[in-house]
Amino acid sequence: MISLEIGLYALAAGGAVALVGAVVLRLLRGRSILTHTVVMLAVTVLAVVAGVVAVAKAMFLSGHDLRVVLITVSASAVVSLAVGVVFGRRLAASAVWAETARKRERRLEAGRRELVAWVSHDLRTPLAGLRAMAEALEDGIVRDPATVADYHGRIRVEADRMAQLVDDLFELSRINAGALRLAPTRVPLREVVSDAIAGIAPLAASKRITLVAAETGWPIVRGGERELARVVSNLLVNSVRYTPEAGTVQIDAGQGQDGVWLAVSDTCGGIPAGDLDRVFEVAFRGERARTPQAAGSGAGGGLGLAIVRGLVEAHGGHVDVRNTGHGCRFEVRLPVTTG
Incomplete structure (x- = not known):
């Protein structure tokens, strides 16, 4: 009979804590996995503590014995919570990583x-x-x-x-496939840009597009010459294809404290905000992203900008795009530079 009474005391105390914990979890729905894990661990530990305290009170333990029980239970609770938080972090990180991997796949x-x-x-x-x-x-x-x-x-x-x-x-x-192997050398950007402009000149001339390159400020970078030439060429081809007749495509570069930058600006009419994050995706051609006049420009297979991003990232840099008035500006930043 006494055992049953003790069990009921422990059950009542633990149940009360569990009920409060359920309410807290409901209020915290939508929060991170780590938050839910920590709350559940805290509820579990506090339920045990509440049960022990309730039983100790019911047994009319002396003040000394009650303090010993409380100290022991509190120490165990602190250790349990600390271990739970550590493993909860790992569980949350693993869950986030798995979800990110699934989304990426x-x-x-x-x-x-x-x-x-x-x-x-x-x-x-x-x-x-x-x-x-x-x-x-x-x-x-x-x-x-x-x-x-x-x-x-x-x-x-x-x-x-x-x-x-x-x-x-x-x-x-x-x-x-990760099979790209760079052969880094000192690459004068001015020469790379000059060759790319010469290659795109016939297409630009057929659309009466003016190609403008900065006279000065061209830095020397360390990277794969063929890959950097491909980056510049793809950016120019993309801008010329999507710029209406009699438009302008401008390319310039410079060097700052965080590395080298190269930018290609055009008068394509701009890109809708919803498409800005997609222009570097494979097979995204952006028929909706540019002006209607670009329809007859002979758009490619939608791989040029995806290749640009891959090659730039292989150099440890990044590329982005933003709208600028009547067109857009593609900007490449490379962190590894020399003199």
Whole structure:
């Protein structure tokens, strides 16, 4: 009978603490995993303490014995809470990491599916055109020398486009697989930019776009020359493609305390705020992100800016974009620099 009475005292005290803990947890819903873990541990320990104290009171222990019990239980409670907090932190970190990993995997899987769809479309269209033109030439349907020459030119253009797409896919696969190996050297940015401007000049001229490069302030960086040239070229190609006719694309660079920066600014009309965080995603072409005049500019496979981000991050830097008035500004920052 006495054992039953002691059990009821302990159950009542522990139940009261548990009820309060349930109310606290309900009020804290939406908080972090660590907060919930600590509260649950505290409720568990306090329930035990309350039960022990209630039983001790019911047994009419002497003041000395009661103090001994309370000190012992309190010490055990402190140790239990400390250990619980430590492991709660680890549990919370593991849960957050697992959730982040799941989100990242879902995002990558969605990106892969979207990439396959884009690539399939980009290959199917030129291949159909190439096949039709080749059959027309083979069957002698087209005999006029001017038309034959035009067909040959269009076949070459489509072949170059597919070759560029394959090259982009190969570069992106190297980045994503961690197979990119840089060969760092001293790279004068002025020369890299000059070569990139020379390469993009015909496309810019066809759209009457003015390319402007700063006269001075070009630093020397340490990095992979081929990779940095690809970064500059991709940024220029992207800006020229999406800038309306008679627009302007400007490129400049400089060096600060935290490293080297390089910026490409254009008059593309700006990018919607909701798309700013997506422009560096694989296969995001941004038809909704630029002006309608860009529709006929021959947009690429949506891999250029994703490659830029991968190459910049491989150098330990970062790239971002923001709207500036009538256009946008892509800015690359590289932390590793020399003289």
